[in-house]
Amino acid sequence: MLAEKYASEIERILAKYPPEHKRSAVMPLLYLAQREYGHVTQEAMQEVADILGLDRTEVGALVGFYTLYYDEAEGKYRIQVCTDLPCALRGAEEFAEALCENLGIRLGETTPDGLITVEAVKCLAACDKAPMFQLQEPEGIHYHEEQTLESALKLVEELRRRESHG
């Protein structure tokens, strides 16, 4: 249970908002749930709803609305390549395709080992550093800019090594 396991972290999150408006804490709590369970499960929505005195369906609507929350399990690591217009003008679509081809998947799919999903996303405010992607992992989101196929594959290798070493 989140409420017990992360009691002090939850308290710190709630303290950011006026006590009568603790609903504001729903987004940070959803991040916490996602970190714990890999994606936001139905049970996690209920747990978050209980902490804030909300309805599970209300929490579910938020999970559906915001693109960084997931209600289904996919790859543990999501490589999200920006293919929006400015990046596309600097070769991002070709980069994303080459990466997928190398991993033997299509854009939006997950590698057979279930580890890595490659997706196309909209502008990430790094257009001068294309091709670029963000790596979304359970612990957070990190930017990888000015990428080549080689540098991206090296990262994939590293993620796989990290997993096999537990």
Place this chain on the structure above:
Amino acid sequence: MAEHILLRHRDIPDIDQLDVYLAHGGFEALKSAVTGKSPQEVIDIVKASGLRGRGGAGFPTGVKWSFLSPGVFPRYVVANADESEPGTFKDREIMERNPYQFLEGVAICAYAAQAATAYIYCRGEFWDLAHELERHIEVLRQRGLLGENLFGTDFGLDIRVHLGAGAYICGEETALLSSLEGRLGQPRLRPPFPAAEGLYAKPTVVNNVETLTNLPPILARGADWYRSIGTERSSGPKIFCLSGHIERPGNYELPLGTTFRELIFEHGGGVRDGKALKAILPAGASAPILLASDEVLDTPMDYESLPKVGSVLGSASVIVVDETVDVAWLAYKIIDFFKHESCGKCTPCREGTYWLHSILRRIERGEGRAGDIDLLYSVARAIQGKTLCALGEFAAGEIASDVERFRGDFEARIVDGK
């Protein structure tokens, strides 16, 4: 090279260390405001400086602050760090490299607004940056530059960072406030404006990161100095984000009123690989496209001049498009963005972006039909003036301009069939 006023880390690389920032005059502007000026005096200085909002709309900042409902407390300040317009990456550079000037700006704004709490709403993807900002805020707290009784007065301030979760629409101020309240990030009708009823229905100032970062230098050097930069009605420096087919993409801090020609050819090193310039998107995906004529290239980039050539300054994220680009493809990329980001609250935008998307997709795939170009144009025009927030307007205006200014590209796709 001229001195940087906003991107000061380019002159002083370690300015993201508090001691370095303090050694270069950091927090003196806040101190002089809090200890020597009334909130109203600060508002008057900002009004006199002519500073206009850098988030896109260009509304005069001091004037906006003066709309706060008198006598109603608590009040809030919210820094808009949602930065999601395609081609825009200036707020991120400010917050990553010159964070204390931004935070001092937040504090000056809070003093003027008489707010005791400020939130920084960061787009969810700025995960690392948000955590870095929290560390900087903690440093300020430990050094007595945030918290209660600042500089021995009864003014106190707390700054808190809030992470969004991936939704362009949360950059729109009313959607942002809903999101911060833990609701769906959807806009609502204005009025009431946030200055009257904002966060938790309390008077709230929402300002862009770059806008706020202008405040310490304005307070430190005065309104007259600030007005000496830029043009008469568009004063001050502006960060232009340069992306696309350009030799040296990146942020360029230049006076408002600098021409496209100077930005692209002097600072940006010209079009990449020696190609010819075809078009310019002056404000990301959210402004009409411009044909790169001499008249356009010699247009000063400021709030008044862009409308004269049929576009707007917006967030000043300049996307350079060379001769190899087919505008029918570009239009498809842009509508794909807006269809994805439409929040779905009002029908003209939700349905309109859906239809524009499906027409543009078939044109893009070489399956366009006779009459599709006129259909595209009429759907775009039908959206305009009917949407709840500006997103739908942005989408329709950009697509209509593609058809008006580059019709040949669409015709070629339909005739060639590929």
